[in-house]
Amino acid sequence: MTETLPLSAQLSAAFVALAIEIDNAAELDIAHRTTAEGPGGHGAVWLASIAMWFSAIRALSDADELTVAELRQRTGLDTNVDGLRRWGYATLNGVGHPLDARPRPIPAPSSVLHLTARGRDAAAIWAPLPAEIERRWRERFGGTTIDELRSALVAVTQVEKRKLPDYLPILTFGLRAEHPQKPWSTSARSAADAGTDASLPLVSLLARALLSLTLDYEATAQLALPVWANGLRLLSPLPVPVRDLAARAGVGKEAMAMVLKQVEGAGCAETTPVPGGRGKQIGLTSVGQRALSVAEIRVAELNHGWGSCTESQADALRAALGPLIGDGTRSGSALFDGLEPGVANWRVGSRPAEHLPWYPLVLHRGGYPDGS
16 A cells, blocks of 8 residues: 655755755765775765755855854854864864874864865766756756645745754754754744745755754654654564664665664664564554654644644645655655765665655754665
């Protein structure tokens, strides 16, 4: 049977697919290194996701230098500051990559970031890609389909009262979207801010709509939306092998380990050895069963609107996403048509995903949307 995805999962699938296509295109042209090069390869940046461009590199490419505090003010996002240094994109207080003999600087709000030459080269390659991949979607899915999606997203984002960033944040404590000491709601949107939504790239519109929904969900939820979407919903009282869950969720193994840590830490599940076999299995506790029921009700409610997003706006968004998303699987979603990696792409060596994640896991390890 074709599964009808909740609106949060539809938004997530579109966002993840678009971000992966952007990343795949960037990888073709950015001079980079990965684990395939081993300990060498220091003449190029460490490959990262478009998340790093939105959270830091775009703003740094527009300025000669920025403090960490100034960077967050410009982007509305936290970033992996020391990662930018270690990966070769920027210097931190003048100190560059790990082979620099000087003491490693400790990032602070007053620390100064400056793009390296390699970082500027990568920025120039990333800059046009959100628009370029959106153009490819227009060719693949039809201009009318993308116009209807953009219109539905703009309608939702323009009623959002908070000033939200142009990309999803790197997930923080508990894999939550909002840092408890740095809430998005401290910044109010102006009419001018709302007027810029229509000019944003599609990936940013998807990010803002999904973040708006997420903040509403997480305001009252014990577990973050990514934890329900990529972990809790896959579990039942009958234990399942832990090793199977990453593939079922469409996320990386390390990311799944982080999700399950949250589920177990909340007392919602427990792991036990697989009887007569190797590895572990995990099943819901009575606390987890109640948490799952509450989460499913709340996720279903969000299909009909949240905050200032009305039911008719949510319905229009679901209708616009439906033809693209399908059921979110390789066999049932048109989005997979653009996700085949190139011959030299690092994803070639990974097991092909059969599912798009029900929530992006944008983590500190480069920002890949499926937590890879």
